Amino acid sequence: MFREKIKLLDATIRDGGLMNAHKFDDRFVREVYRAVSDAGIDYIELGYKNSKKLFSPEKFGKWKFCDDEDILKVIDGIPSKTKISVMVDVDRVDPADLKPKKNSPVTMIRVASYIKDIDKAIALCNQMADKGYETAVNIMAISKALDNEINEAFEQLEKECKAQVINIVDSNGALYQETVEFLVKKARAIIKTKEIGFHAHNNQQLAFSNSIEAIIHNANYIDCTIYGLGRAAGNCPTELMLGFLKNPKYDIRPILDVISKEFIALRQQIEWGYVIPYAIAGILDEHPKAALALRESAQKENYREFWESLVLSPDEA
């Protein structure tokens, strides 16, 4: 599959940061940035621009705030054509924290939003676009949105939003390929002046195949993470996507190297990937937070009880 328009965004540090309060050290982030750059990946997302008035820098690592100075430090001296992205959440960012693009190492800002907040997301996105950034809107938890809400959001985004890319996000890892086809085709039909992207979660081992499915139906922006590192079950593995895409600009080998050298050891410290409670959350289209809490508890391997807790009402369980 070689289509020149396809762009990959490696979100390892950003989505992986949800598993360690964004406390990756500079050395690790530099190694990931180097590998992603050497692999020829188009974008790398390093974290969130959250307001320090809302979240304490004592409690969270620097990649929850992504100060330009911290970014400049980890990219210093590494040859790269990879563009840097950061994510902002509706109601959690202070737009004044963002300098005009020309004064920042950041190229792209992605606004994450539930469908109910789409008006706020569009307003925030347009502010960022006016500062000169490439912009995207990520519609989270799309598996929980009703069809009429999705139609309306896509129409609004097409008409009112300055974003170059609209990303469909399967936050719960609940989508099967038929629904990915349905959503991407719908997006392509309504949103004609922007690119469509896809961000998968791997609860049911469908992150990679759903991303391929999105590509088949003409999504051109795909999120992936190295060795699938990301919240709970993680994401579409970068190495698999590079193996699938035949675009000569990509090279899988630097990604294989950094997995050998950094990610095998990391997996001993942080748990992500195919774990049954995350699969159950995906099957039942639930946010992974209950499964994440279970994995921190003494009942971490009690899968049947966890299933019952999600499907039975409290007086039955």
Added chain:
Amino acid sequence: MFREKIKLLDATIRDGGLMNAHKFDDRFVREVYRAVSDAGIDYIELGYKNSKKLFSPEKFGKWKFCDDEDILKVIDGIPSKTKISVMVDVDRVDPADLKPKKNSPVTMIRVASYIKDIDKAIALCNQMADKGYETAVNIMAISKALDNEINEAFEQLEKECKAQVINIVDSNGALYQETVEFLVKKARAIIKTKEIGFHAHNNQQLAFSNSIEAIIHNANYIDCTIYGLGRAAGNCPTELMLGFLKNPKYDIRPILDVISKEFIALRQQIEWGYVIPYAIAGILDEHPKAALALRESAQKENYREFWESLVLSPDEA
């Protein structure tokens, strides 16, 4: 997705046996048989009927031979509607070892064959059918077969073979969903009097999605294994397939239980699942044997070198 005709075959003990020389103890096999039966799964495959003249019972466990007496011992006293299947390999079975169906606990015999051996497979399959068994032919390593060979094999199977089911087997875990669609549609077009089945390997985390793809295009027999246990990267996880299928006859909970109680500990003893060398073998459409050997060596995490060893010629590497 509820289609009454869909039948699941749980191949945990058979495909998993490739990782431990078929040395599962009776207690473990009983627990798996109980869970598969309680889950309402249609078939369970316990191993191979290999000739003891060719393979030593000292070197291999009993599930490489599947004597009727051994099968009767592990199923004794467990209520079940699940039919028992065993696999035979072309040139590795002595047909005289198989009693007539009416004297055996086995219902189905599946003949595994590379496409080049399809004449032998048909002859063997028809012998088994004449003994009264339900029969199937599994065409292994289909990703390595040429299109004209596949056409010819499908035509022969339709005309000459008494099997009820023809299974397409992605031995290398190399297929993407577009090729699964292509192959299953082709099979359905040529093979009109039998059912089509699909057996996936999970090298690229595509076993489940490829099995769904096969179902979408009217394959009605699907192989799966509990927690994906199987050779190298393993197979389509039974628990995910049960979560996907909405057939009321299936119950996911016994499978969740047996994973909790048996498979988490087993994974500490046997390595299967998403491991980068298996992913590399899948990406490059290679048999997993080189990757399996790598995982037994001191170079087990040297992924780039393993990649180079498969893609470069010996004088370049």
